[in-house]
Amino acid sequence: MFDTPKRALITGASSGIGAALALRIARRGTEVWLCARRKEKLDEEVRRIEQAGGKAHAVELDVADADATHARLRRLDGEVGGIDLAIANAGIGGEYVMGDFAKMPWASTKNIFATNLLGAIATLDAFVPGMVERGHGQLVGISSLAADINLPRGAACRSPSSTPVS
Numbered sequence: 351m352f353d354t355p356k357r358a359l360i361t362g363a364s365s366g367i368g369a370a371l372a373l374r375i376a377r378r379g380t381e382v383w384l385c386a387r388r389k390e391k392l393d394e395e396v397r398r399i400e401q402a403g404g405k406a407h408a409v410e411l412d413v414a415d416a417d418a419t420h421a422r423l424r425r426l427d428g429e430v431g432g433i434d435l436a437i438a439n440a441g442i443g444g445e446y447v448m449g450d451f452a453k454m455p456w457a458s459t460k461n462i463f464a465t466n467l468l469g470a471i472a473t474l475d476a477f478v479p480g481m482v483e484r485g486h487g488q489l490v491g492i493s494s495l496a497a498d499i500n501l502p503r504g505a506a507c508r509s510p511s512s513t514p515v516s
């Protein structure tokens with residue numbers, strides 16, 4: 351199996367699944383970098399991890415800007431001595447993506463794909479050369495039920511391989 355990573359980076363770590371994962375991973379002795387847009391929420395999560403005895407850092411970034419995200423994370427990988435575990439968890443869902451697709455503004459549809467698709471790819475791609483060079487590393491993408499099934503009223507999170515459900 352895999353060794354415990356020395357350094358992990360998690361996007362979407364200012365709340366929810368990402369914040370919980372960051373705490374869980376840090377408790378096992380891994381230094382963690384928490385990324386999201388809301389810096390004050392990231393700082394809170396960093397403090398929570400430090401109070402639990404872990405090491406954590408906040409990185410303010412917007413994954414919907416894929417180029418900036420890719421450049422920032424590629425640079426960070428070199429600065430910190432190599433990320434062993436990268437988790438692309440940042441995403442938007444719920445009411446933002448569910449609804450009457452005919453009424454969804456193009457700006458919203460575009461933002462869903464920029465965040466959930468390109469943002470995730472930019473995040474993981476940034477670490478590939480370093481991991482290959484070092485000969486180890488893990489890339490994780492947090493997915494959605496939409497990867498397996500079409501969600502009614504969720505046209506912007508549909509997957510080409512999905513099976514329709516009623």
Ligand SMILES: NC(=O)c1ccc[n+]([C@@H]2O[C@H](COP(=O)([O-])OP(=O)(O)OC[C@H]3O[C@@H](n4cnc5c(N)ncnc54)[C@H](OP(=O)(O)O)[C@@H]3O)[C@@H](O)[C@H]2O)c1
Binds near residue numbers: 412441443465
């Ligand atoms: N909970 C579920 O039942 C469920 C089901 C299917 C899939 N998922 C997926 O699991 C992941 C986590 O979901 P969650 O339930 O924990 O939701 P959540 O509490 O809303 O967390 C989403 C996280 O993503 C961050 N985020 C959103 N847009 C971002 C952007 N443009 N740049 C950087 N960070 C961004 C948010 O931080 P900021 O707002 O601070 O940027 C937040 O930390 C998401 O990808 C979601 O689609 C969840």
